[in-house]
Amino acid sequence: MxxxxxxxxxxxxxxxxxxxxxxxxxxxxxxxxxxxxxxxxxxxxxxxxxxxxxxxxxxxxxxxxxxxxxxxxxxxxxxxxxxxxxxxxxxxxxxxxxxxxxxxxxxxxxxxxxxxxxxxxxxxxxxxxxxxxxxxxxxxxxxxxxxxxxxxxxxxxxxxxxxxxxxxxxxxxxxxxxxxxxxxxxxxxxxxxxxxxxxxxxxxxxxxxxxxxxxxxxxxxxxxxxxxxxxxxxxxQVQPGRRLTFGQTTVTDSSPDGVGVEPERVPESVLQTSELARLVSRTPTALATDLIPWRDTLLAYMENERPYLDPDLSLNDLARRLKTNTSVLSPVINAGTGKNFNDFVNQYRVDAFKRQALDPANGHLSLLGIALDCGFNSKATFNRAFKKLTGQSPREFVESVE
Known part of the structure; x- marks a missing residue:
């Protein structure tokens, strides 16, 4: 044969x-x-x-x-x-x-x-x-x-x-x-x-x-x-560096009942110092009363601790830092800011980029260099997020304010 x-x-x-x-x-x-x-x-x-x-x-x-x-x-x-x-x-x-x-x-x-x-x-x-x-x-x-x-x-x-x-x-x-x-x-x-x-x-x-x-x-x-x-x-095919568990409920508990500890209510004076506090007043979705303290804590934490500078920040990471779990934090972000987690975090990064790009002290840095300092980890991600959240490219933004 x-x-x-x-x-x-x-x-x-x-x-x-x-x-x-x-x-x-x-x-x-x-x-x-x-x-x-x-x-x-x-x-x-x-x-x-x-x-x-x-x-x-x-x-x-x-x-x-x-x-x-x-x-x-x-x-x-x-x-x-x-x-x-x-x-x-x-x-x-x-x-x-x-x-x-x-x-x-x-x-x-x-x-x-x-x-x-x-x-x-x-x-x-x-x-x-x-x-x-x-x-x-x-x-x-x-x-x-x-x-x-x-x-x-x-x-x-x-x-x-x-x-x-x-x-x-x-x-x-x-x-x-x-x-x-x-x-x-x-x-x-x-x-x-x-x-x-x-x-x-x-x-x-x-x-x-x-x-x-x-x-x-x-x-x-x-x-x-x-x-x-x-x-x-x-x-x-490059395997992701993080462990993906799509379809599973990822919980980070900090209390025996798995709900997390109740945060202290953040004073309005502190909230108003946050540049992203404007999201609260513009959000059309009603937020459950018991989640309002979490929203206040989240916005203050994002402003003061700047976790968005971590390029690999995930919902689970942020929940762990706030001593709660994702089942609490996710509706706080979605209903409390009107954005999904990705857009919520990238909005902070975009705003940080705007501030640094307009700072004369950073005139020697490239736009990509500034973006990387603000938490973005690639040019493609930065350009895509900036265009989505501002309606213009980073270069167009810089040129429009010069």
Whole structure:
């Protein structure tokens, strides 16, 4: 049994090998660093590799799958969409672990495997008879195809929703979202969507025009590109420096009941010295009476202690400093200032930048240098936040007051 290298088989073979190489690298790193996301991404690559191996062997002249292994389960197609979803879920939640409740995601795959193994175990003659009298006449093959499409759409929707929720969540938890925005998350979803739509397009062409084995090759080539992209970029994905626990309630307790200690009411005279106190009077959202002392304490603390100068400041960090927990501090910020945590902290940084940029003593400093001194950790983050909160770029602001 010799593999024939040609223009059709060679690219698929290289993609298949590439997928397994990166899967092994990911599994080694997963074992070393105890990272579930790497385990799952390795299986995603295995799934992508098995998606092309039928055509790879067929173009290479090896027909074992259509002779000795006819009807044997050849791919993990019904499990692949769920693997992608759980990979993304484990990326943004370091505490994620599979539970018994998650087993239902494997049911379609298990049904597919059991059905095919039972028929396969009856022998080649029975397989051919079953295909001719049951599998094709009763459109079981078509049902499998439709089920595969439905699962892909379902998990793609779940993944897109997860991404949107995560993007909204980080703005309420971190003052710097640049390093944890997971562009790879977004790009991975785009690549999955593009590959799925192209496969669906080729499937429609195959139904309409009855494409030959050779004409249907482009779908498999797209799978090779997907393997290279996911393998290279997925392995190189920079992991966030902080531990992400999206979907979990992060609590920093300083009292036995977990609510935190009651702060002393800050005098109005102290509050009025805060430049950000103007947020209180402009906030349209009603703040619960029992949270007003926390709002006063927060604004005074931000003005006097300037925690916003810490580029990595998070909601959990600020709650710990104020001796409360995030479940108290989050509504204080949202309802008490009308901003999410990210905008709330960046407003202080922007105001600090304005003061320092207009100070003649800082004339020798660059705008970026001043921004870094005010708590921003990158030029992109600074420009984006300044534009959002002021409606103009930092350069436009400086030039408008000169």
């Amino acid at each position: 010799t593999f024939e290298f040609n223009a059709y088989s060679a690219p698929l073979l290289f993609g298949f090998i590439q997928g397994w190489i990166y899967a092994l690298l990911l599994w080694v790193r997963a074992r070393r660093e105890e990272r579930l996301s790497d385990w799952l991404l390795g299986w995603v690559l295995v799934g992508l590799s098995f998606n092309i191996w039928e055509y790879m062997l067929g173009f290479g002249g090896i027909e074992i799958l259509w002779r000795e292994l006819e009807f044997f389960p050849r791919t993990i197609g019904f499990l692949f969409p769920a693997l992608c979803y759980f990979y993304l879920k484990s990326q943004i939640n370091a505490d994620f672990r599979f539970s018994r409740h998650d087993l239902w995601h494997a049911v379609p795959f298990l049904v597919y495997v059991v059905y095919h193994l039972i028929v396969f175990s009856m022998g080649p003659a029975f397989v051919e008879r079953w295909k001719a009298t049951v599998h094709y006449p009763y459109h079981i093959n078509d049902i499998e195809s439709v089920a595969g499409i439905a699962l892909s759409v379902y998990y793609l929707i779940l993944s897109l929703r997860l991404y949107r929720q995560y993007r909204a969540w980080i703005k309420t938890q971190f003052s710097d979202t640049e390093t944890i925005s997971f562009r790879w998350f977004r790009n991975f979803l785009i690549a999955l969507t593009a590959t799925f739509l192209f496969s669906l397009f080729m499937m429609i062409l195959d139904v309409v025009f009855t494409l030959t084995f050779w004409q249907d090759w482009w779908d498999e080539l797209a799978g090779v590109f997907m393997i290279y992209y996911v393998g290279i970029h997925g392995y190189a």
